[in-house]
Each structure stands twice: as C-alpha cells, then as structure tokens.
Amino acid sequence: MVSRVIPVDPFDLVIFGGTGDLARRKILPGLFRRFCAGQMPDAARIIGAARSDMDTDAYRQMVSDAIDEFGGDLAKECDARDAFLKLIGYIAIDARGETGWADLQEAMKGKGRVEAYYFSVSPALFGDLAERLQQWGMADEDARIVVEKPFGRDLETARDLNATLAAYFDEHQIYRIDHYLGKETVQNLMAVRFGNMLFEPLWNSQYVDHIQITVAETVGVGGRGEYYDKSGAMRDMVQNHLMQLLCLIAMEPPARFDPDAVRDEKLKVIRALDPVESYEIVRGQYQAVPMEESEHPGYRTAVGDAKSRTESFLALKTHISNWRWAGTPFYLRTGKRMSARSSEITVVFKDTPHSIFAEDAGRHRNVLSIRLQPNEGITLGVTIKEPGPGGMRLIDVPLDMTFADALGEDGADHVDAYERLIMDVIRGNQTLFMRGDEVEAAWAWTDPIIEGWELRHDVPKPYDSGSDGPTDAFELMRRDGRDWREVSP
Structure with missing residues (x-):
C-alpha cells in the first residue's frame, strides 16, 4: 500500500x-x-x-x-x-x-x-x-x-525566548519543532482515540488501571556530553518529548482537528498535572560494565566530570487532576545506555469486575501497546482460552498491527518525522508544533521537580550500561503492585 x-x-x-x-x-x-x-x-x-x-x-x-x-x-x-x-x-x-x-x-x-x-x-x-x-x-x-529545542532550560529562559521571538513574529508564524510529534505512530494516537468508537468510552479512570510511557535508548551521551551534562534526562527528554506523548494520550477530544483546538486540549493536561513528590521519582546514571569499559565508558567518563550529578535516566509517577483521569497514575521512564532501543506507550486496563473462572485461570488484563520505535505499530492484548483439553485455562494473545506488515513495505512508515513536519510548515499547519504557552506550562511543572532534587543534593542511582535502569525504578512500580513492561526492541 x-x-x-x-x-x-x-x-x-x-x-x-x-x-x-x-x-x-x-x-x-x-x-x-x-x-x-x-x-x-x-x-x-x-x-x-x-x-x-x-x-x-x-x-x-x-x-x-x-x-x-x-x-x-x-x-x-x-x-x-x-x-x-x-x-x-x-x-x-x-x-x-x-x-x-x-x-x-x-x-x-x-x-x-x-x-x-x-x-x-x-x-x-x-x-x-x-x-x-x-x-x-x-x-x-x-x-x-x-x-x-531546547526551548529554554527553565521557565524564565523559556519566557525570555518566547518574548524575543514574539517581538518579531506572531505566534502563528512560529513553529517549535519536536521531531517526536512527526512520527507516524504518534499521530496515530489521535486516530486510534478519536476515530474508533471502541476505545473512547473506555479511555478514563473507570477502566484504565495505569499508563506507562517509556523512551529507552541504547546510545550514551556520545559527542553531546557538554550539552547533556547541563541538561540531563528531565530537560532533554521529559519536559518535551514525553510531555507531548502524555498530552496526546490523556487530552480531551478537541472540538475539531484544528491546530489551536488540539493545542488547547494539550495545554489543559499540562496544567492539570500534579506535583511530583520526592519519593515518586528515580534518577539514574549509567556506569561502565568492566568488560566493556573501553567501548562503552560510563557517564562520568563520557562527560569528563568525575563528580557529575546529572541524570541519564529518569522514572517518575504523576497524576492528572481532572474528571477523566482522577486516580489513574501515569508512569514515565526514559534513559540512555539501556538494554534496547524502544519507545512505547502502554495503556493497562483494569481487571474485569468479577471473574467467573477458577483461580488457577490466572489474572489477565487487556493491554494496549503503542510502539513508536522501532517497528512502529499497535498491539491489543486479548484474553482467550488456551487451545486444547484440560479445562478452562486462559492466555493472552496479541491483536497486532505492525505498520510495515499492515501497510506494506512502501507504506507511510518510510516517511521520516522531519520530512512530515517540514511539509506541515509549508502548508501552515501547526497542529504538531508546540505553542508558546504549552512550553511555559511544561517548564512550570518541571522546574519545581528539578529544584527539589538540587536542594536535596540528590545523587543519581548507578545502573549498568545495557541494563533496564536502576533497581529503584522497579520498586517505584512494585510498591503500587505494578511492573514496568519489559524494554524490548
């Protein structure tokens, strides 16, 4: 196709x-x-x-x-x-x-x-x-x-930058580009949510147990050490990329598919985010594995600062205080030098209110997985009976729509995010670009979190290169009776 x-x-x-x-x-x-x-x-x-x-x-x-x-x-x-x-x-x-x-x-x-x-x-x-x-x-x-990006490094600098640009250009002329929003699957978030009657009635705290957003990278800081050590995972990834994914997965249906209508709803999500407490956040910093140190140096060696406290990994839990999402936690996770390159949004639905099956049938939940990279696609886990005799045993099977399979090798997944976004600039379509007030609202939520760990003089937890991050990140989920989905390519 x-x-x-x-x-x-x-x-x-x-x-x-x-x-x-x-x-x-x-x-x-x-x-x-x-x-x-x-x-x-x-x-x-x-x-x-x-x-x-x-x-x-x-x-x-x-x-x-x-x-x-x-x-x-x-x-x-x-x-x-x-x-x-x-x-x-x-x-x-x-x-x-x-x-x-x-x-x-x-x-x-x-x-x-x-x-x-x-x-x-x-x-x-x-x-x-x-x-x-x-x-x-x-x-x-x-x-x-x-x-x-970066559109500033905190609220003050973001306001200064917006004011500088606004002195010469109107907001409708300014396109703040975030290449994550140009990915085919990111745009499909809106199509899946608002183009299918199947999901929208279930898209709320009554039916959704929790939502996970993971952006994992196998690379280290590489040649970006000087920049990255001044930014860290929060400024480099969470404040923009993960924040935008969170907005798209959680926002209310806009009145129309119109740039300002969409961005108005995204802004409401950011402004409804709860503050993050110190016990709800885990910062990590990758370290070299002895046998691989020459090929993959640890973070501090890579940035040339033996005492650096900048995080290369971040996991946090937050809530959105509105009627749709009250009580449903959102878990965000991103890191460098992890076991696999993977960007994924996972919507975990609640258990059925009453199981008619025996205890040995197991606990099964519907899980909607939206893969942004690699192998872009959407998978819905459905519970069925395991084939064969021996009673009612339940298993989960995926309804898989991998874009390369569903659309063919010549499908739209070959279009790079930058290609799509530049063409949107030419068309004058700002739907997939951040508005100035969005940027400032994101920093207004992010700044107190950063200030908190700086005042506490927190030191990032070490984790081995090629792992799935520090063990404390797993405890962040487990104390809520949940687990991160495995980071897999």
Missing part, C-alpha cells in the same frame, strides 16, 4: 546552519525524499545559510554527499538527484553581523510565496536571526520560522 502524496505549493526554505549536523543528517536528505515522492514542486527553492565560505556548487556537493550517507534506500533508488540539486542555493552569512544579509534579501525579494526560515542553530542565535530578518524586511506576513 503506497501512501497518497499531496503536493505543496511553491516555497522558499532558508536553512540557517545549513552546513550543520542536523541539516546534513535530517533536513536535506528528508527534503530530497519528499522531492522524489512528488511532494515538492520544481519551483521550490532551498537556500543553505551558514558562516562557511563556499559557493553554491560546493554546497550542492555537500548536499549530494549527505544524501548518499543519510538518505536511506529510498533516496538511493531515486533518479531525480540532479533536478533536486538545481533547487539548492547557498549564501555565506553571519548571524550576528552584516555579512550575507543583503544577498539573502535580494534572493527572497518579491517572490509572493511561502517563505520559511529554519533556525538549525544554537538557541543563543534565535534572537539575532529573528532581529536580522526583521531589519532586512524578511519578517513579513508570509514568513514562518522553525526553531529547534
């Missing part, structure tokens, strides 16, 4: 930081795949903008090399590379100076089309770029800016 591709209107996309790692790994290969799929018009233009002194031919070669390295099989099979490279331009530019801005202004003059500016740079440069765009007359009503 091949997904239907709807072409977008002609546009100009300027990528500030166009020679950087994100542009090379994700943005440029993703745009090429969209071009190969027929979604990008031949009249589109992509302009790389960076400090590197190179001409357009050299930049096109860099783009071609990036496609070879990061484009995947679909890009390698596409014979439209020369046509795509003709859309590519380059301007050497200084974000804080005057170099290159006149050239960019001339290139963008009088086109009468969508103008998108992707800030693929450090957040410290967001204000400078926004100011320069206004000074040079490019922050007009047709302009849209795309900004990458």
Whole structure:
C-alpha cells in the first residue's frame, strides 16, 4: 500500500546552519525524499545559510554527499538527484553581523510565496536571526520560522525566548519543532482515540488501571556530553518529548482537528498535572560494565566530570487532576545506555469486575501497546482460552498491527518525522508544533521537580550500561503492585 502524496505549493526554505549536523543528517536528505515522492514542486527553492565560505556548487556537493550517507534506500533508488540539486542555493552569512544579509534579501525579494526560515542553530542565535530578518524586511506576513529545542532550560529562559521571538513574529508564524510529534505512530494516537468508537468510552479512570510511557535508548551521551551534562534526562527528554506523548494520550477530544483546538486540549493536561513528590521519582546514571569499559565508558567518563550529578535516566509517577483521569497514575521512564532501543506507550486496563473462572485461570488484563520505535505499530492484548483439553485455562494473545506488515513495505512508515513536519510548515499547519504557552506550562511543572532534587543534593542511582535502569525504578512500580513492561526492541 503506497501512501497518497499531496503536493505543496511553491516555497522558499532558508536553512540557517545549513552546513550543520542536523541539516546534513535530517533536513536535506528528508527534503530530497519528499522531492522524489512528488511532494515538492520544481519551483521550490532551498537556500543553505551558514558562516562557511563556499559557493553554491560546493554546497550542492555537500548536499549530494549527505544524501548518499543519510538518505536511506529510498533516496538511493531515486533518479531525480540532479533536478533536486538545481533547487539548492547557498549564501555565506553571519548571524550576528552584516555579512550575507543583503544577498539573502535580494534572493527572497518579491517572490509572493511561502517563505520559511529554519533556525538549525544554537538557541543563543534565535534572537539575532529573528532581529536580522526583521531589519532586512524578511519578517513579513508570509514568513514562518522553525526553531529547534531546547526551548529554554527553565521557565524564565523559556519566557525570555518566547518574548524575543514574539517581538518579531506572531505566534502563528512560529513553529517549535519536536521531531517526536512527526512520527507516524504518534499521530496515530489521535486516530486510534478519536476515530474508533471502541476505545473512547473506555479511555478514563473507570477502566484504565495505569499508563506507562517509556523512551529507552541504547546510545550514551556520545559527542553531546557538554550539552547533556547541563541538561540531563528531565530537560532533554521529559519536559518535551514525553510531555507531548502524555498530552496526546490523556487530552480531551478537541472540538475539531484544528491546530489551536488540539493545542488547547494539550495545554489543559499540562496544567492539570500534579506535583511530583520526592519519593515518586528515580534518577539514574549509567556506569561502565568492566568488560566493556573501553567501548562503552560510563557517564562520568563520557562527560569528563568525575563528580557529575546529572541524570541519564529518569522514572517518575504523576497524576492528572481532572474528571477523566482522577486516580489513574501515569508512569514515565526514559534513559540512555539501556538494554534496547524502544519507545512505547502502554495503556493497562483494569481487571474485569468479577471473574467467573477458577483461580488457577490466572489474572489477565487487556493491554494496549503503542510502539513508536522501532517497528512502529499497535498491539491489543486479548484474553482467550488456551487451545486444547484440560479445562478452562486462559492466555493472552496479541491483536497486532505492525505498520510495515499492515501497510506494506512502501507504506507511510518510510516517511521520516522531519520530512512530515517540514511539509506541515509549508502548508501552515501547526497542529504538531508546540505553542508558546504549552512550553511555559511544561517548564512550570518541571522546574519545581528539578529544584527539589538540587536542594536535596540528590545523587543519581548507578545502573549498568545495557541494563533496564536502576533497581529503584522497579520498586517505584512494585510498591503500587505494578511492573514496568519489559524494554524490548
């Protein structure tokens, strides 16, 4: 089954930081795949903008090399590379100076089309770029800016960043991109919830025992040690990625599938979150396994700080104080150097109110598992009789919809999150992008948690690289009579 591709209107996309790692790994290969799929018009233009002194031919070669390295099989099979490279331009530019801005202004003059500016740079440069765009007359009503996380490091800096951007652009022009929201399965959360009569009547505390959200990574901090040690798992993952997943799984049905209607409901979830007590949170930090230390150093070695108290693992329990979810706990967990790479949302339903079967039939619950990566798909566990003689023995079997199987190898699961989100920017669809008040509300909930462990001088619990995290995280669940689902690829 091949997904239907709807072409977008002609546009100009300027990528500030166009020679950087994100542009090379994700943005440029993703745009090429969209071009190969027929979604990008031949009249589109992509302009790389960076400090590197190179001409357009050299930049096109860099783009071609990036496609070879990061484009995947679909890009390698596409014979439209020369046509795509003709859309590519380059301007050497200084974000804080005057170099290159006149050239960019001339290139963008009088086109009468969508103008998108992707800030693929450090957040410290967001204000400078926004100011320069206004000074040079490019922050007009047709302009849209795309900004990458982190959206601040606390409530105060998030407010400052929002105020800075708001000085030059209206909220409807600002696209705060979180690539997790571009994943096919994340969007399917809304389709599963609001497109099926089967689930919505059961989607509340009367029927749901608890919900788990896990984002596990096998990689360590790698070359991001300096950044990560100032952020940690809470700032890097929970405040944005896991928070957004929590909102989508818990929010009320919006009045319509409209950007502000959806984001209004997400905001209500964040504002209804209970504070997290110290005993409801577990922080961890991975350590090297002696036999693997040379290949996989421990966290403190990787970041170069033998006394670092930054967490690489976080597990917490929270509640949402509203009518739908009162009494239903939400367990969030994320970590680096864990046993498997897995992102999954698990909805565990309650026991039947009365079992007609004997005790030896066992305890069985319906579990809805939504896998975000890898092997995107949805599985619903259903209780049936075990085949064969010998009485009524119950077992759980999965009703499995793995997207690659259900939709075919040419299905929509080949579309990278960045591809989808960039095309949404061009269409002017902000549904999958965070609004400024969402960001601030998330930090307002997160800041007291961070301040709490800093005041207590908490030290993260050690856990072995390649494990499922510190043992205290399992106790967090077990004292409630529950268990984490196994982290499996």
